[in-house]
Amino acid sequence: MKKVDIAKKILSENDKHAFENVMFLGQHKKLCLNMISSPGSGKTTILTRTITDLKSKIRVGVIEGDIQTDIDAERISRTKAPVIQINTNGACHLSAVQVSAALKKLPVQDLDLIIIENVGNLVCPSDFDLGEHGKIVVLSAAEGDDKPIKYPGIFAKAKALLINKIDLLEGGLLDFDIERATTDARRLNKDIKIFSVSARNGEGMNAWYDWLAESIKAL
Ligand SMILES: Nc1nc2c(ncn2[C@@H]2O[C@H](COP(=O)(O)OP(=O)(O)OP(=O)(O)O)[C@@H](O)[C@H]2O)c(=O)[nH]1
C-alpha cells in the first residue's frame, strides 16, 4: 500500500497559496506581518494601541483570525482601521488560502501596513506560511520566561519578539526574567528584534513603532 504523508500534502497546498500572497503583496508593494502568540498574550491590545498611536503616520489594515466570534475584529473596527474577519471554524491556525481571500477584500491601495492576527496558539501557526514578509511573536510576562526554549519554532522564525505586559513586573508578583527570555530567544535567532512593552500603559511601544516605520521604508 502506498503511504501518503498528509501533513506534507497540506503544507505544499498551503505553500501554493502563500506564493500567490507573496505575488499580491509584491505587486501592491505593501508590508504584511503575521502576529503569533498564545491566547491572551495581548495581540489585539497591541494592535489597537499601535493603530491609534500611529494614525497620523501609518495606515494599518488588519486580518483577524479567530476560531470563533468576531470579538477581536469588533475591537479593531472601533479604531476605524479596515479589518477583515476570518473564522477558522475550529482550526487552530490560519492558512494561506484564507488570507488570500481576505487580502482581496481589504482596501490595500489605501494602506501602508497589513497585520494578520493569527489564531491564539504558539505552536502550529508558525508552520503555515501565509506569504507574509515576517512573523511577529508576542510573549507576555505572565506566561513565563521559559517559553522561548520550550516552544522554539516560532522564536527561531520570527523577525521580532514583543515581550508584553511588562507593567505586571512591578510589585514583584511575577518572576519573569526578561534577560533570560531575551538571551534564549537570541540563542535561537541571532537577528530577532526584541521589544519589551506594555500595551496597557504604552511603555516601550515607541521602539516598536520605529521598527515598523523602518520596515515599511525598507520594503
Ligand atoms: N496588564 C496588562 N494587561 C494587558 C496588556 N496587554 C493586554 N492585556 C490584557 O490581556 C488580556 C488579553 O489581551 P488580548 O489583547 O485580548 O490578547 P490576544 O493575544 O489578542 O488574545 P487572543 O486573541 O484570544 O489570542 C486583556 O484582558 C488585555 O486587557 C498589558 O500590556 N498589560
Ligand SMILES: [Mg+2]
Ligand atoms: Mg486577540
Ligand SMILES: [Zn+2]
Ligand atoms: Zn493548527
